[in-house]
Amino acid sequence: MGRWSGILKVPLFPGSRSHYKVATSLCISTSSQKPVVPSMNAIFFNGDRVRGTGNPVIEKLSDLEAIAEIIVSKLGEDCNVWVIEASKFNGPFAVYKDFVPSVNKWGEPNSYDPTGDPACTSTVSLLSSCLKEVNNTLSSRNEESCGGEAPGSCLSHLRTLLFGFSKGGTVINQLVTELAFSDVKSNTLSSQHETNIIPTSKESLLNSITEIHYVDVGLNSSGAYITDQDVIERVSKRISERALGIRFVLHGTPRQWRDSMRVWVGKEKDTMVNLLDVESRKSGGKLSFCERFYFGDKMANMQMHFEVIEKMDVS
Numbered sequence: 001m002g003r004w005s006g007i008l009k010v011p012l013f014p015g016s017r018s019h020y021k022v023a024t025s026l027c028i029s030t031s032s033q034k035p036v037v038p039s040m041n042a043i044f045f046n047g048d049r050v051r052g053t054g055n056p057v058i059e060k061l062s063d064l065e066a067i068a069e070i071i072v073s074k075l076g077e078d079c080n081v082w083v084i085e086a087s088k089f090n091g092p093f094a095v096y097k098d099f100v101p102s103v104n105k106w107g108e109p110n111s112y113d114p115t116g117d118p119a120c121t122s123t124v125s126l127l128s129s130c131l132k133e134v135n136n137t138l139s140s141r142n143e144e145s146c147g148g149e150a151p152g153s154c155l156s157h158l159r160t161l162l163f164g165f166s167k168g169g170t171v172i173n174q175l176v177t178e179l180a181f182s183d184v185k186s187n188t189l190s191s192q193h194e195t196n197i198i199p200t201s202k203e204s205l206l207n208s209i210t211e212i213h214y215v216d217v218g219l220n221s222s223g224a225y226i227t228d229q230d231v232i233e234r235v236s237k238r239i240s241e242r243a244l245g246i247r248f249v250l251h252g253t254p255r256q257w258r259d260s261m262r263v264w265v266g267k268e269k270d271t272m273v274n275l276l277d278v279e280s281r282k283s284g285g286k287l288s289f290c291e292r293f294y295f296g297d298k299m300a301n302m303q304m305h306f307e308v309i310e311k312m313d314v315s
Helices: 056-061 064-075 118-137 166-180 191-195 202-208 229-240 263-282 302-311
Strands: 002-011 019-028 040-045 079-084 088-090 093-095 159-165 209-215 246-252 287-293
Touching: 002 064, 002 118, 019 064, 019 118, 040 064, 040 118, 040 166, 056 064, 056 302, 064 079, 064 302, 079 118, 093 166, 118 166, 118 202, 159 166, 159 202, 166 202, 166 209, 166 229, 202 209, 229 263, 229 287, 246 263, 263 287
Parallel strands: 040 079, 040 159, 159 209, 209 246, 246 287
Antiparallel strands: 002 019, 019 079, 088 093
8 A cells, every 4th residue: 555645726616716725645556556445534624824933843834744744644554634724814814714604804703503514515525626636646536446455444434533723623613513413313324435535425424523633723712612512412412323433632732721811712622621521421432532731831832832733642
């Protein structure tokens, strides 16, 4: 098994004016040079732009391809990684309008509304556009349902891991909300979900999510974390109806969790942790969570905010 890695710039939908920059690192067959079924897809939503700092750590960890390499090193060579940058920026501020329609011009959410499943629909469409572009680049089409070199077995479910870094956490919150209010049952899983390289429908995406990582998320407004009890309760109920469980991991640094100018970020995190704790006790092990704090002995700074990408423990 080999890998194909590169930067893509693809439309969200065919003919769409919105184009996304995506760093991609995929499992491919060494013989056919075609993408093969991975053990998991890791989808990483990046945050605001920080440029001109002169800090080599920040510069490195602002690079989408570097982030993709880090995620592969943490999860293993049998995973596919997609690192997504917002299609719009207002100055340095990422604006994920296609995924979270309620965001203002600074990319800050007014609410998380599941109506129309915009984040699910956009994620599935964007991955499809990316895979099509990769296949074009490799001058072949993915016509094999499951190749001999595919690390993920046709008999097991393809898993999806979500990562939201900084502002990218808004997309994660929107996806969690859509999961909470979805009515997709586990028995709607089809063979295509098990053998396709990526989720090809919102149903298969929602049913494949097994881990959700909040990576030092924070906003200049409320909405960095899910604080709605109804949403977490609904997620717990939704997970109880399917075979796969789900794990929430909240990674943080003093840059976000101890910011005296934005005390609501830490309070929102604590609220979400408490809600997850209550539901995890009732879930019979189907829903789990943990919070991991990094650089706790240091003063808050911008470098640690980016460095947590490299330091985060995903085990």
